[in-house]
Amino acid sequence: MTKITRTLEYIWIVLIILTIFAYFLGYFKYISTPLVAVLLITTFIKGQLVIDYFMDLKKVRLKYRLIPILWLIIVLSLIATAYYLPLS
């Protein structure tokens, strides 16, 4: 098994574990306000792994890699803002 194949398998396992984590938080109704941030951070990690290793943008010039990463950061930050801003 080559190094890259092994890395991809690890990435897949991490993605699955983080998905199971998110599901259990929802299934057992553990979602509280602080955990929304945890869930969004794990979503960022998953997205980042897909961008770098599945889309293979880690090997590409930074500007092309930055576009989806910035998209992910902005979207998740604004979602966090919507959940954490006090309701009027």
Added chain:
Amino acid sequence: MSKNISLKEAYPPGDLAIWVIIYVEFITFALLFLGYAFSRRLDVELFNASQSVVSQTSGFVNTIILITSSYFVVKAVHSIKNMTKETQQESNKEASKWLLFAIVCGLAFITIKITEFSNIFGMGINLSTNRYFMFYIMLTVFHFLHVVLGSGILFLIYKKTKINGYLPNDSKGIETGASYWHMVDLLWIVLFPLVYIIR
């Protein structure tokens, strides 16, 4: 004197045109995601109550399916990219195997989603039921259409691998389709916790 040589590739994998499409999709879905998140602030109780109607389990299973299918697509791309003249037939065969797994995953996603939609619509829920379901239907149906299109693209690539159509140094076509499929996966990775989990 040492030269600072960049080993990074100049362009992302696949045709550059697919990346323009991907960026447009990012913007479209970002607006829908943020529309959902900020609309929820107007009636948190309604969103939480409505969210309990949708099946978290089917959302979870579909996430696992899409992530796994993306992994299979990466394996197919690697088979084609690492091809030599001597291994052309073997590499195409290997890629077709991984693509077939990915297509089966795509079809499983579609089947689960159709079941979920028929349950939701069977309850009489539609776009005008409330604001949560308006976003739920718009986001998930729009994404569903992307999965259908992506599965079709994967099938076309699969057909090409079946006739040993990919040659050494000819991975642009499969990379283009793969990039689209990974985008579909990435969008679902954000959609799943937002619409199904976070309360």
